[in-house]
Every structure is written in structure tokens, then in C-alpha cells.
Amino acid sequence: MLSRIPKNWLAVMGALVGAFMAILDIQITNSSLKEIQGALGATLTESSWIATAYLVAEMIAIPLTGFFTRWLSPRRFLLWTSAGFVLASLACSFSWNLESMIAFRALQGFTGGALIPMAFTLVMTQLPMEKQPVGMALFGVTATFAPSIGPTLGGWLTDTFSWHYIFYLNVLPGLLVMVLLAMGLDKQDRDDDQLKTIDLFGMVTMALGLGSLEVVLEEGSRDDWFDAEYIRWLSVIAVVSMTVFVWRQFTAKAPLVNLRLFKNPDFSKACLAYFALGAGLFGSVYLVPLYLAQIHDYNAMQIGLVLMWVGFPQLPLFPLIPKLVKKVDPRYLVFAGFVGIAISMWMNVNMTVLYDGAFLIPAMLVRAMAQPFMMVPLSIIATQGVDKKDAPSASTLLNVMRNMGGAVGIALLATLMDVRTRHYLWQVRETLVNGSQNLTQWLSHTGQLLEAQGGNATQAYGLLFKEVNRQASVMAYNEAFLVMGCMLFIAALAVLAISPIRQQAAKPAKPAPKTEPLEQAA
Numbered sequence: 001m002l003s004r005i006p007k008n009w010l011a012v013m014g015a016l017v018g019a020f021m022a023i024l025d026i027q028i029t030n031s032s033l034k035e036i037q038g039a040l041g042a043t044l045t046e047s048s049w050i051a052t053a054y055l056v057a058e059m060i061a062i063p064l065t066g067f068f069t070r071w072l073s074p075r076r077f078l079l080w081t082s083a084g085f086v087l088a089s090l091a092c093s094f095s096w097n098l099e100s101m102i103a104f105r106a107l108q109g110f111t112g113g114a115l116i117p118m119a120f121t122l123v124m125t126q127l128p129m130e131k132q133p134v135g136m137a138l139f140g141v142t143a144t145f146a147p148s149i150g151p152t153l154g155g156w157l158t159d160t161f162s163w164h165y166i167f168y169l170n171v172l173p174g175l176l177v178m179v180l181l182a183m184g185l186d187k188q189d190r191d192d193d194q195l196k197t198i199d200l201f202g203m204v205t206m207a208l209g210l211g212s213l214e215v216v217l218e219e220g221s222r223d224d225w226f227d228a229e230y231i232r233w234l235s236v237i238a239v240v241s242m243t244v245f246v247w248r249q250f251t252a253k254a255p256l257v258n259l260r261l262f263k264n265p266d267f268s269k270a271c272l273a274y275f276a277l278g279a280g281l282f283g284s285v286y287l288v289p290l291y292l293a294q295i296h297d298y299n300a301m302q303i304g305l306v307l308m309w310v311g312f313p314q315l316p317l318f319p320l321i322p323k324l325v326k327k328v329d330p331r332y333l334v335f336a337g338f339v340g341i342a343i344s345m346w347m348n349v350n351m352t353v354l355y356d357g358a359f360l361i362p363a364m365l366v367r368a369m370a371q372p373f374m375m376v377p378l379s380i381i382a383t384q385g386v387d388k389k390d391a392p393s394a395s396t397l398l399n400v401m402r403n404m405g406g407a408v409g410i411a412l413l414a415t416l417m418d419v420r421t422r423h424y425l426w427q428v429r430e431t432l433v434n435g436s437q438n439l440t441q442w443l444s445h446t447g448q449l450l451e452a453q454g455g456n457a458t459q460a461y462g463l464l465f466k467e468v469n470r471q472a473s474v475m476a477y478n479e480a481f482l483v484m485g486c487m488l489f490i491a492a493l494a495v496l497a498i499s500p501i502r503q504q505a506a507k508p509a510k511p512a513p514k515t516e517p518l519e520q521a522a
Contacts, residue, residue: 007184008126012119012135014180018082019119020142021173022112025089026054027150027285028166029105032158032300039163042098052218053102054109055407059210061113062399063257064203066392069118071194075185078118079178084111086174093167115177116142120379120395125388126184133322133376140375141318143402147285148311148368155300197254202245206256209241210400217407221414258393261386267394269498270382271401273334276491277374278405280341283484284310284367286410288360290417291477295470296356306357309364310371317372330377331495337377338492340370345485349478353470384501409484416483417476424472 005013029036029050037047068077088108095101119142123135157165212234219231226232249255262268285307292298292306324333344367348360379398386394 007186009184010180011126011184012122012138014177014184015078015115015119015122016138016142017173017180018078018085018112018115018177019139020146021170021177022058022085022115023142023146024150024153025108025112025170026051026058027147028154028169029054030151030154030289032154032163032166035158035163036101037098040095040098040101047098048219048222049098049102050105052215053106054112055218055403056211056214057106057109058113058116059214059400059403059407060207061110062117062403063206063210063396065114065117065121066396067194067198067203067256068114069121069392070191072190073188074118074122075181075187076190077114078181078185081111081114081118082174082178082181085115086171086178089167089170089174093164117392117395117399120399121391124383124386124391124395133325133380136376136379137318137321137372139379140321140372141315143375144281144371145311145314147281148307148314149304151285151289151300152304152308152311155302155304159299159301199248199252199254199256202248202252202256205241205245205248209238209245212238212241213404214407217411221411221418225415257396258390259397261390261393261397264385266384266498267382267386269494270378271397273338273378273491273495273498274382274398274401275405275408276338276488276494277378278402278407279409280338280484280488280491281371281402282406283409283413284341284345286413287477287480287484288364292357292360294473295353295477298357302357306360306364309361310368313365313368314372317369318376321372321376324373325377325380329500330380331498331500333373333377334381334495335492337370337372337374338488338495340373341367342485342488342492344370345481345488348481349485351474351478353467353474355474378495380501381495381498413480413484416480417473420476420479421469421472424475425469428468428472 033047033050036050037043040047065077071077072080085108088104088111091104092101092108095104119139123132123139127135153169154166157163157169216231216234216238220228223231226235246259249257249259262271288307289298289303292303298306321333344363347363347366348355351359382398383391383394
């Protein structure tokens with residue numbers, strides 16, 4: 001069966017499945033952190049490092065893929081990283097304490113992080129020009145669908161079996177990825193000459209800079225930002241390292257990443273759009289589960305059942321996008337996608353404590369219909385005029401910008417939620433004090449009801465405090481959705497400033513040999 005599929009499509013399919021699993025694993029542990037931290041004897045705050053370790057290692061791995069691909073060859077590098085991802089996933093399931101889990105998650109993130117930009121690169125280098133929109137549509141599924149179903153799948157596996165199965169899940173798809181890549185990519189000798197020009201200084205400064213920045217963004221809101229000494233030190237390291245790294249990339253003869261691509265104004269604007277896309281995708285996946293858990297005490301499975309409405313409905317739309325790209329200016333499609341997601345955010349700005357998961361589903365559906373209109377056209381816009389030799393650097397920069405946008409978006413939302421919740425909590429308390437007669441009557445009535453049920457009248461104060469916190473939190477969530485919507489709408493307007501697709505970029509290239517069967521089906 002597989003032998004009948006053209007080799008270039010086998011390679012692309014293998015890389016896409018690998019990228020899907022790597023992106024899925026960013027979110028899949030979030031709904032199971034309570035179970036994992038309980039099994040490993042860690043606090044819930046400490047268990048946040050399970051996700052942070054993965055994200056930090058993934059962020060470091062993405063810029064290194066270009067060098068390792070040139071040195072080892074795409075086939076050898078992808079097979080090694082795929083095998084490492086499977087083994088690291090199994091190791092996570094056998095973790096015996098928090099430290100071992102963090103170490104194995106870092107290894108999983110490092111090997112998985114290589115799979116994401118390589119999928120993008122293979123779409124650009126393995127497929128003929130006229131079929132790249134199809135490949136980009138499939139890459140769009142990995143980038144937008146995986147984060148949406150991660151909490152759903154993780155919650156179902158944990159509730160039905162145990163948290164170990166969220167790691168067992170990677171084994172069979174990982175083996176499939178290795179088979180597809182082995183069949184689809186040609187064997188090549190290693191290019192050891194790359195070691196003579198290796199930019200070790202660039203690698204070290206990049207790892208220190210991106211790694212420190214990711215930790216600051218992930219952990220800063222939990223530790224009151226610069227009130228924590230380690231956050232201050234990591235911030236200094238991030239700024240200094242990234243400054244030196246950028247200088248190094250513009251002066252080195254063989255840079256780790258070709259930052260000169262930013263001299264192209266359209267590529268720079270597309271990178272900023274990718275940043276906003278990451279903030280929108282990961283920000284919404286962050287806010288909705290947090291709201292449902294905090295305000296309505298939803299468990300992992302219940303949260304997953306709500307989030308699936310932004311995952312599965314978008315699947316039928318992806319096959320339509322390559323056809324639309326040929327007829328409609330891709331900028332307008334990206335504009336429509338950003339506006340659609342902004343509208344879905346604004347649909348949640350008037351929530352009350354009565355708004356449970358069912359009330360959020362319409363906004364989820366709007367988001368599901370908007371997301372497919374962004375990834376494929378935006379990828380085409382971003383890569384117009386980029387030479388194939390620069391494909392690894394372009395892929396690296398775009399994926400780093402998307403991931404960084406997600407990290408920054410979540411960090412800002414967490415800080416906004418904390419600050420505004422305290423503000424609204426003060427406002428609600430002031431309102432209660434000013435209406436002290438109504439408050440006294442409520443406490444008296446509630447106390448009588450509690451005593452009639454065998455409780456204590458003083459418990460009414462606990463119920464009051466809980467309700468006041470819920471009201472303040474809901475108002476903060478409304479404001480967070482409003483801010484997200486405004487940010488995405490501004491991004492939509494900015495996309496229109498990108499130049500239209502040039503005619504020479506749209507000319508079809510000669511088709512790759514023996515690709516007719518699958519291309520006709522596509």
C-alpha cells in the first residue's frame with residue numbers, strides 16, 4: 001500500500017505526523033497535571049515545570065534543526081529524533097519522581113521540537129510549487145488542530161486509563177513516522193565539513209537566550225515576575241544572550257540561522273503575524289480550560305468535551321483552503337481568519353457566573369471556522385520569494401515566532417488575569433460594604449438555611465467569599481477575552497500591509513517524478 005504512494009509524499013506525511021505528535025504533547029499534559037503531581041509527590045506549582053521543561057527544550061531545538069540537517073542529512077536526523085521522541089515518551093511514563101519527569105520531558109521536547117520545523121521544510125523542498133498549498137494545509141492541521149484536541153485527548157486517556165497513557169500514545173505513531181521517513185527520504189552521506197564551520201558560540205548564546213526567555217515567560221506570572229530573584233537573573237541572561245546571538249548571526253560566515261531574511265519587509269510582517277497567531281491559538285486554549293475549571297469546577301474530561309468544538313469542526317474546511325488560495329488573495333483569507341478569531345473572543349466578553357461550557361460552544365465554532373483560513377495562506381505569504389536553500393531558516397524563524405507568540409500571550413494573559421481579578425475583587429467588596437444592609441440580610445438568610453441543613457451559620461461567610469471571588473474572576477476573564485480580540489483585530493489589519501503575492505512566485509514548478517497518483521487525488 002505505502003509503496004504505491006510517491007516518495008516525496010511519504011516523507012511529507014511522516015514529518016507531518018511527527019510534528020502533529022510534538023505539538024499535541026505541548027498541551028496534552030495540562031489536563032492531567034493534578035494526577036501526575038499526585039503520583040510523583042510534587043506540589044501543583046512544582047508540576048508546572050513538567051510543561052515548562054518541554055517548551056524550553058523545544059524552543060532550543062527548533063533553531064538547531066538547520067545545522068543538524070546539513071550535517072547528518074534530513075533522513076538520518078529525522079529518524080534519530082523520531083526514535084528519541086518515542087524513547088523519551090516511554091521514559092516519561094516510567095518517571096519515579098518530579099526530577100526524572102522534568103528531565104525526560106526536556107528530552108521529549110528537544111527531540112519533538114526538531115520535528116516541527118522539519119515538517120514545514122519538507123513541504124517547501126519535497127513538493128512541487130503547485131502542490132505546496134496542499135502540504136501547507138496539512139501542516140495547518142498539525143499547528144491548529146493538535147493544540148485544540150490536546151487537553152481533550154489527555155483528559156480522556158487519564159480518566160479512562162491513567163496518566164501514563166498520554167505518553168504511551170506516542171509510541172505507535174512514532175514508529176509509523178520512522179517507517180514513512182525511511183521510505184520517503186533518500187539516504188545521504190554525512191557532511192562532516194559542516195563541523196568545521198559549526199557556530200558553537202551562536203548555539204550557546206541561542207540556547208541560553210531562548211531557554212531563559214521561555215522560563216521567564218512560563219514561570220514569571222506564578223512567581224510575581226521580578227519579585228523573584230531567579231526571574232531577574234534569567235531576564236538579564238536572556239537579553240544579553242539574544243543580543244549577542246543576533247550580532248553573531250549577522251557577522252558569522254556560516255550563521256546558525258539566516259536572520260538576513262528579516263531584511264525582506266514582507267517576511268518580517270509575516271513573522272509578526274505568526275507571533276499574533278501563536279498568541280491567539282495558545283491564548284484561547286489557555287483561557288477556556290482555566291475558566292471552566294476555576295468558575296465551574298469542570299474536570300479534565302468535561303473541559304475536553306468543550307474544547308473539541310474548536311478542534312474537529314475545522315477539519316472539513318482544510319481541504320478547501322488550497323483551492324481558495326488560487327482564487328482569492330491570501331492576505332484577505334488571513335485577514336478573515338484573524339477577524340473570525342477576534343469575533344470569537346469578543347463573543348465571550350459579557351459572561352456571568354452562569355456561563356458554563358454550553359454557552360462557550362458558539363464561540364468555539366466560530367473559532368474553528370476561522371482558524372483554517374490563517375495557517376496555509378500565511379505560510380504562502382511568508383515564504384514567497386524565499387529560496388529553497390533558505391527554507392530551513394525560514395521554517396525556524398516562523399515556528400519560533402509562533403511558539404514565542406504563544407508563550408508571550410499566555411504570560412500576558414496570566415498577569416492580566418491576576419491584576420484585574422484583584423482590582424475587581426476590591427470593587428465587589430466595596431460594593432458589598434456600601435450595601436451593608438442587603439449584605440446583612442443575605443448573611444442572615446443564608447446562615448438560617450445552613451443551620452436548617454445541619455451546618456453552621458458562620459459558613460455563610462465562606463460562601464460569600466467564594467462567590468465574591470467568582471464574580472471578580474469572571475469580570476477579569478471578560479476583560480482578557482476583550483484584549484485578545486482587540487490584539488487579533490489589529491493583527492488582521494497589519495496583514496493587509498503585506499505585499500500581494502508576486503506572479504513569479506505563483507508559477508508552477510515542474511512536478512516531481514512519480515507523483516501523479518496522489519497529486520491527482522489531492
